[in-house]
Amino acid sequence: MILAAIQPVVQSEPNVLAQLLVIFLAAAFTENILLARFLGMCSFLAISRQMKTSIGLGFAVVFVTTFTAAINWLLHTYVMVPLGIVFLEYIIFIVVIAAFVQLVEMIIERFSPSLYFSLGIFLPLITVNCAILGVSLFMLNKQSFGLPESLIFGFGSGIGWLIAIVLMAGIREQIKEDKIPPGLRGAGITLIITGIIALAFVAFSGMIK
């Protein structure tokens, strides 16, 4: 269904593909949801201690942002705007996200119990991850977005979050044994490293005009 939505657009205008790539790169790098917009910090600080769990949560976030962005775009365009209930968007979005996460949890549990056990704890956590709601809200800020753009934007933002948390987990595993001032241990040092990574990501801003 997703392919069918993108396919005609790609065929009609080759430029559109390049545009989608730009949206993806912008969402993943220059406007990284965590490093430039500070979203999803809570789970980032709590989970990035271990590489394995970081990767698991990262992919779960990619999956959920991609689809909730698309669902919320459809709801916003075809239900909320025609009915004039845009002011309810927060409530509708959060319900969609919670319901989607619940659904994903049920499907995974039914079809792949082993994946369910490795992801189990993180799936419910995602509902309150502000990055997910943030993607939907920022998506609406860009009024020119259609369905393919929203889908790519959601996917790119999720990938951006995945990159950030995996980088962080790698660094945190390295500094586990280091001597760090007691007041700075845990969150403090993580924030400083996040700042340095964010600084590195600022360099990407020349990539997209």
Next chain:
Amino acid sequence: MAFKDTAGGKALIQNLWHENPVFRQMLGICSTLAVTNLLKNTLLMCGGLIFTAGLSSLTISLLRKTIPKQVRMMVQVLIIAAYVIIVDTFIRAQFPDIHKTIGPYVGLIITNCIIMGRAEAFASKNPAWPSLLDGIGAGLGYSLILVIIALVREALGFGTLMGIPLPARDVWWYQWTIMVMPPGAFFMLALVAWFGNATLLKREKNGGAK
């Protein structure tokens, strides 16, 4: 200090420093850190957060016996979302210029873990009045840190406070571009957390206040 001895008063004071949500619990920094490059935006955002935290704690506490356990989280999120809509509508009407820049972040107050955390940890178990104070206390403790960060970031990044230029700005001021950019917020928060934690650790070591 009779006020301090009541359950609610104690919760309010505790949340300001000893249990400060930001550097003691590292909760809810997501939605608001982004607006700390200008003090005015920060104050507006913090006002919205205190309003939502206080009133949603109050509401959840009043309803705590009627909400079924299984759908507890969902109901709490919906109550919080309702208050955030009020805040959003207010800011949109009164400060349309600011709303354009901080718009999406206002909506993100819903997923701010502090509000949810206080609702779950305190308001769902305590009577109305202490819950209201606890929510306001958490909001204030959070605002305290953000206002400090915003003060430094705006002064160093723009040379202004609340949009008013600092005195003799041409003489001494030099723009710290990093303070305008996102990394500045991370570094500032890390420094504040370091200072706060180090002070509390020292006091605990000396056997002082608990």
